[in-house]
Amino acid sequence: MQLLTLTAGLGLLSLVPAMMPPLSPATTEKLLGKWHIKRWAGDMPIPEWRWKDPLPPFTFERNGLDELEFRMNLTKPIGCIQYKLPLYEGEDPGTFLTWWRHVIYIHFLPGKSFAIAYFRGKMNYQYYQMMMLMGRTLKADPDAPRIFKEFVMSKMPQTGKIIIPPHVEACELVQDS
Ligand SMILES: *[C@@H]1O[C@H](CO)[C@@H](O)[C@H](O)[C@H]1NC(C)=O
16 A cells, blocks of 8 residues: 555645654755655545555655655556655754645654654545554664654553565566656
8 A cells, every 4th residue: 555645635624743762863865765655544434345455665866956855666557657756844843845835843762773754634524544664674673663652642542553565676667758
């Protein structure tokens, strides 16, 4: 399940409380490169059969306009599609805005090889939250999942189910030149 595709499709501007320690606000420079989605959680109405969808790695790159861009190659019935989402650094440290002015919070865990991304938005008059733990490698880490779990419990004490998506390699785009 492509979290950001979903979150990008949502309604209004979100208002979000601060992240908790020991997280530190991410900057464009330090986000660049490849990331894996290690865990995610959220209370959007995503059918349970999609929870086990394998997720490919994604990258943060600078696009031609020198802005940060989220990119993920997704396998679709018609082939390999590159999903792109430009993000603009917000005024508050660690905030990134989409074209639709959704605010996505990205904060690093100590060491900066893991980060938590958080989004809260409104859909059909109801607020939804999505959050993910992203990591630079596929290696297991004892601390990052624990910090993510605390984070999830702080945002969704009732429904804090954490999903560990299977990984899949990114598909290869067919160059259309
Ligand atoms: C998507 O595919 C292209 C072409 O194969 C590759 O250069 C790029 O790194 C891939 N992107 C991701 C996020 O894996």
